[in-house]
Amino acid sequence: MSLTRPAPEHVRNSIRIRKCTDEITRLPGLAETDTVAHCGASARGEFARTLTMVDYATNWTVNVTARNNAKSNIRA
Template structure:
């Protein structure tokens, strides 16, 4: 009969366990190209006393695994009224985001 200590088993399986770890979630990353192309208003420039100033974000539904395509929810909130529009989209490709925003504008 052969014997091995728990610490030796842990040491031998270290690399295999590392492969099974869930990697950190990767969401939207800021990029300098987008910063130059999109006009971003600060809170000081918002008029919160009238409708039309929106906060928009994507919520990922990847279930802990950010690899591949998975559903996203485009979440749009009017700052003044609190009105919320939620639109499910296929992934975060600009095509789907743009279509969801356009559809929401038509629904208003």
């Protein structure tokens, strides 16, 4: 089950999306981030989410759990 929904067009146009054929930037501080919902077969109720951030220049990775995607739980 996927909980990913398309972003509004103005957001998609304002964020550069790296393609698999693009060269990875080797400057520290540029990171890719994603959230994963651990909800099983149903998205109803409370379940854990994982926020993963990777800095490809340094191979530094951070994994954090969050109760939901509320702004107060997911922040840089």
